[in-house]
Amino acid sequence: MxxxxxxxxxxxxxxxxxxxxxxxxxxxxxxxxxxxxxxxxxxxxxxxxxxxxxxxxxxxxxxxxxxxxxxxxxxxxxxxxxxxxxxxxxxxxxxxxxxxxxxxxxxxxxxxxxxxxxxxxxxxxxxxxxxxxxxxxxxxxxxxxxxxxxxxxxxxxxxxxxxxxxxxxxxxxxxxxxxxxxxLGRRQRTIEASETPARVTWASEVSAGLRHLVREPALRKVTICSALSMIGLGVGESLYFAYVDQGLGRDAAFLGILVSAQGVGGVAGGLASARVVRRFGEIGTVAVGIGLFALGSLALVQPTLWLALPASVLIGMGLPVSMVGTNTLLQRRTPAHLLGRAATALDALVSGPQALAIGLGAVLVGAVDYRLLFGVIGVAMVFVGGSLWCARRLAPSVSSAVPDDAKAPAAS
CATH class of the missing domain: 1.20.1250.20 (MFS general substrate transporter like domains)
Incomplete structure (x- = not known):
C-alpha cells in the first residue's frame, strides 16, 4: 500500500x-x-x-x-x-x-x-x-x-x-x-485510431469486449464460474430473513448484525486479496473466493448463533477476494483498447444473473426449506470453485509478463 x-x-x-x-x-x-x-x-x-x-x-x-x-x-x-x-x-x-x-x-x-x-x-x-x-x-x-x-x-x-x-x-x-x-497526470494513453480494425460495423465494435471474454480461455472460465457463484450468492441473499426468523428465532433487525459481519469480512478479504493473488494466481484467487462462499453457505445450514457470525464473515470475505482476482486477470489478459468494453461485458454477465437470482430465491424460500437451499448452494459452489481451481494454470502468475497475444489488438 x-x-x-x-x-x-x-x-x-x-x-x-x-x-x-x-x-x-x-x-x-x-x-x-x-x-x-x-x-x-x-x-x-x-x-x-x-x-x-x-x-x-x-x-x-x-x-x-x-x-x-x-x-x-x-x-x-x-x-x-x-x-x-x-x-x-x-x-x-x-x-x-x-x-x-x-x-x-x-x-x-x-x-x-x-x-x-x-x-x-x-x-x-x-x-x-x-x-x-x-x-x-x-x-x-x-x-x-x-x-x-x-x-x-x-x-x-x-x-x-x-x-x-x-x-x-x-x-x-x-x-x-x-x-x-x-x-491526474496527462500521460495516460489515448486510444489511437490505428488500434481499431478498419471496415468493422458499429455493432461488432460494441460487442468486441464480449467476444474477447468468450475467446480468451482464462477469462471465459472465470466469467462462467463467477456468474454461477453470483447466482448462488443472489439466491442466498433472499434466504437470510427465513434464516434469522425461523432458524435463529430473532426479529428482522438482527439481520443488520449479520450484514455488519459480512462487511467486516469484506474489509479483511480486501486487505488479504493481493497476497492471495501472488500466492495462487488470479484464477486460483477467484476459486478461493468462491470457496469462501461455499463454506459460509454450508455453515448456514445449521442455524446457530456461533456459526451465523463466522459464516457471514466468510461470505463477506469471498466477494473482494473474487473481485480482485477477476479484475487483475481482466486487466492483464485484455488489450488496453478493449478494457472498457470487456469490463462492462463482464459486469453485465456476472451482475445480471445475480439480480435475477435474488428474485428466484424469494420464490424458492416460500416452497423449499431454507436449510436445504443453503446446502444446495454450498455444494454447488464447492464444485464451481473446485473446477476453477483445477483450471488455475490457464493464466500465468502475476510476476510473469503479459503474453504477446494479450498485447496485440484482438481481431473483430
Missing part, C-alpha cells in the same frame, strides 16, 4: 475514488429511504434499486464510450456530471415528485456503470502490471469499508439533513472527486 500511495497518479485516483465511493455508499440507501418516507410504500422504495440497475441494459454501449475517450477525461467528466445530475433532487418535496427520484436513480446507475469500467481501464495505465493486485486490493478494501459504514452514515444524515440537503452534500462530494481527478 505504501508503494502504491507513493505513486502520485495512483494516490490522486485513490483519493478521488474514496470521496466518490463515500457519496455513492450514502446515496444508494438514502434514495430508497427517501421514497419510503414520501410514499410509505415498501414496494415503491424497492423500485428505487430497480431504477438503479436498469441501465445495465446499455452496459456494452457504455464500454464502447470508455474505449473511445481518454479515461482521465471520462473520470473527471463523470464525477462532475453526476454532481449536476443530483441537483434535481433539491426540488423533491412530495409524492408527486417521485418520478424525479427514479429518473435521477437511473441516471446515477448509468454513471456508476461507466465509472466502474473507466476505473478498471485506468488503473493499468497508472501502475505497472506487478502492482495491479495491490491496486485492486486497495480499492476493494475502501469499497468494502464504505459498504460497512456508508449505510449507517447515510441513514443518520438523512434523518439529520433530509433528502434534499443530503443530495446536495453528495453532489459536493462528486464535484470534489472530479476536481481531484483533474490532477
Amino acid at each position: 505504501k508503494t502504491l500511495l507513493g505513486r502520485p497518479d495512483f494516490r490522486t485516483l485513490f483519493v478521488a475514488l474514496t470521496v466518490s465511493m463515500l457519496a455513492e455508499s450514502v446515496l444508494v440507501l438514502a434514495l430508497g429511504i427517501w421514497v419510503k418516507d414520501l410514499t410509505g410504500s415498501d414496494g415503491l422504495a424497492g423500485a428505487t434499486f430497480l431504477a438503479l440497475s436498469t441501465p445495465m441494459l446499455v452496459a456494452p454501449l457504455a464500454g464502447w464510450v470508455v474505449d473511445r475517450i481518454p479515461r482521465r477525461a471520462i473520470f473527471v467528466a463523470l464525477n462532475v456530471i453526476t454532481a449536476v445530475l443530483l441537483l434535481p433532487l433539491l426540488a423533491v418535496r412530495r409524492e408527486s415528485d417521485l418520478w424525479i427520484v427514479y429518473a435521477v436513480a437511473a441516471g446515477y446507475g448509468l454513471s456508476y456503470i461507466v465509472l466502474g469500467a473507466t476505473v478498471s481501464a485506468l488503473v493499468p495505465e497508472l501502475v505497472p502490471a506487478d502492482l495491479l493486485p495491490d491496486a485492486n486490493s486497495a480499492l476493494q478494501t475502501v469499497k468494502q469499508a464504505l459498504r460497512l459504514i456508508g449505510p449507517l452514515i447515510g441513514a443518520g444524515l438523512f434523518s439529520l439533513l433530509g433528502g434534499a440537503r443530503l443530495a446536495a452534500a453528495c453532489a459536493v462530494c462528486f464535484l470534489v472527486a472530479g476536481v481531484v481527478g483533474m490532477m
Whole structure:
C-alpha cells in the first residue's frame, strides 16, 4: 500500500475514488429511504434499486464510450456530471415528485456503470502490471469499508439533513472527486485510431469486449464460474430473513448484525486479496473466493448463533477476494483498447444473473426449506470453485509478463 500511495497518479485516483465511493455508499440507501418516507410504500422504495440497475441494459454501449475517450477525461467528466445530475433532487418535496427520484436513480446507475469500467481501464495505465493486485486490493478494501459504514452514515444524515440537503452534500462530494481527478497526470494513453480494425460495423465494435471474454480461455472460465457463484450468492441473499426468523428465532433487525459481519469480512478479504493473488494466481484467487462462499453457505445450514457470525464473515470475505482476482486477470489478459468494453461485458454477465437470482430465491424460500437451499448452494459452489481451481494454470502468475497475444489488438 505504501508503494502504491507513493505513486502520485495512483494516490490522486485513490483519493478521488474514496470521496466518490463515500457519496455513492450514502446515496444508494438514502434514495430508497427517501421514497419510503414520501410514499410509505415498501414496494415503491424497492423500485428505487430497480431504477438503479436498469441501465445495465446499455452496459456494452457504455464500454464502447470508455474505449473511445481518454479515461482521465471520462473520470473527471463523470464525477462532475453526476454532481449536476443530483441537483434535481433539491426540488423533491412530495409524492408527486417521485418520478424525479427514479429518473435521477437511473441516471446515477448509468454513471456508476461507466465509472466502474473507466476505473478498471485506468488503473493499468497508472501502475505497472506487478502492482495491479495491490491496486485492486486497495480499492476493494475502501469499497468494502464504505459498504460497512456508508449505510449507517447515510441513514443518520438523512434523518439529520433530509433528502434534499443530503443530495446536495453528495453532489459536493462528486464535484470534489472530479476536481481531484483533474490532477491526474496527462500521460495516460489515448486510444489511437490505428488500434481499431478498419471496415468493422458499429455493432461488432460494441460487442468486441464480449467476444474477447468468450475467446480468451482464462477469462471465459472465470466469467462462467463467477456468474454461477453470483447466482448462488443472489439466491442466498433472499434466504437470510427465513434464516434469522425461523432458524435463529430473532426479529428482522438482527439481520443488520449479520450484514455488519459480512462487511467486516469484506474489509479483511480486501486487505488479504493481493497476497492471495501472488500466492495462487488470479484464477486460483477467484476459486478461493468462491470457496469462501461455499463454506459460509454450508455453515448456514445449521442455524446457530456461533456459526451465523463466522459464516457471514466468510461470505463477506469471498466477494473482494473474487473481485480482485477477476479484475487483475481482466486487466492483464485484455488489450488496453478493449478494457472498457470487456469490463462492462463482464459486469453485465456476472451482475445480471445475480439480480435475477435474488428474485428466484424469494420464490424458492416460500416452497423449499431454507436449510436445504443453503446446502444446495454450498455444494454447488464447492464444485464451481473446485473446477476453477483445477483450471488455475490457464493464466500465468502475476510476476510473469503479459503474453504477446494479450498485447496485440484482438481481431473483430
